[in-house]
Amino acid sequence: MKKPRMGRLVAASAVLISSGATVFIPASAASATEDDCDGIAVIGVFSAVGSGASFDLNGRRVELQNESALDRYSRAEIKSGRKAGDRLWVDRSYHVFPNTKGIVSDQQAKSEGWKMCGPYTGSRTQSVFNSNFAARACAEIDGITKCGKWYVD
Numbered sequence: 001m002k003k004p005r006m007g008r009l010v011a012a013s014a015v016l017i018s019s020g021a022t023v024f025i026p027a028s029a030a031s032a033t034e035d036d037c038d039g040i041a042v043i044g045v046f047s048a049v050g051s052g053a054s055f056d057l058n059g060r061r062v063e064l065q066n067e068s069a070l071d072r073y074s075r076a077e078i079k080s081g082r083k084a085g086d087r088l089w090v091d092r093s094y095h096v097f098p099n100t101k102g103i104v105s106d107q108q109a110k111s112e113g114w115k116m117c118g119p120y121t122g123s124r125t126q127s128v129f130n131s132n133f134a135a136r137a138c139a140e141i142d143g144i145t146k147c148g149k150w151y152v153d
Contacts, residue, residue, distance in 0.1 A: 036115060036116060036117045036118070037117035037118075037125070037126035037127060037128055038073070038092070038117075038127060038128045038129035039072075039073045039126060039127030039128070039129065040126050040127075041126070042067060042070075042073045042075075042126075042127040044067040044068065044069040044070060044073075045067065045068045045069060046065035046066065046067050046068070046075060046077070047065060047066060047068060048063040048064070048065055048079075049063070049064045049065065049066055049074075049148075049151050049153075051102065051103050051149065051151070052103065052148060052149040053103065053136065053137065053148045053149050053150075053151040054137065054148055055137075055146060055148045057139060057141050057144065057146050058081075058141045058142050058144065059081045060078050060080065060081040060082060060083075060086065060139065060141055061078065061079040061080045061081065062076065062077075062078055062079070062088070062137050062138075062139045062146075062148065063076065063077050063078075063079050063137060064076055064090070064135060064136060064137035064148050064151055065077055065137075066130065066151075066153045067127065071131070071153070072129055072130065072131045073127035073128065073129060073130060074090060074092075074127060074128055074130040074135040074151075074153060075090055075124055075125045075126065075127045075128070076088050076089060076090040076118075076124065076125045076137035076138065076139070077123060077124035077125070077137075078123050078124070078139065082123050083141075084121075085121075085142075086121070086139065086140070086141050087118070087119040087120065087121055087139065087140040087141075088118060088119060088120050088121075088122075088123075088124070088125055088137070088138070088139050088140075089116050089117055089118025089119040089120065089125055089137075089138050089139075090116075090117045090118060090125045090127075090128050090135055090136070090137055090138070091114050091115070091116050091117070091128075091135065091136050091138060091147065091150075092114060092115055092117065092128035092129070092130065092133050092134070092135045093109040093110065093111075093112070093113075093114045093133050093134040093135070093150065094112040094113045094114060094115070094133070095108065095109060095110075095111050095112040095113075095133070095134065096132050096133065097132055097133065097134060097152045098132050100152045101152055101153065102151065102152060103149045103150065103151055103152075104134050104150050104151075104152055105150070106150060108134070108150070109134040109136070109150035115128075118138075119140065130152075130153045131153065132152065133152065134150040134151060134152045135150070135151060135152075135153070136148050136149060136150045136151065
């Protein structure tokens with residue numbers, strides 16, 4: 001079941017308005033729409049998730065990142081080595097994990113379906129709501145697709 005977006009949109013807008021910051025929105029492929037993501041241009045302090053949720057592929061460092069101020073959003077970013085043609089996205093499960101934090105299995109995360117935020121051709125994706133949901137970073141680099149482990153924040 002998809003959660004209402006209005007509350008998240010209002011929260012994200014409040015952060016943007018109060019900061020007065022200019023936000024870079026990465027170029028995206030035609031298949032990426034605002035409906036695929038939960039937080040458009042969320043700003044804040046994002047930190048990499050370890051334990052296999054972030055990974056290296058063909059000389060690129062791909063990170064699943066969680067935002068710490070609102071502690072409700074995740075995104076994917078190519079931190080180093082990005083080249084033209086690289087594609088990046090973040091998946092988010094529809095399965096709710098109310099009492100879990102950390103890595104969950106692919107089977108658990110996909111048990112009720114999932115959505116894809118992207119793909120993007122810039123260095124980072126837009127954000128997905130990750131409070132009690134699993135998220136993972138994925139990339140297609142040099143024709144090879146790889147995803148990190150599902151992580152519940």
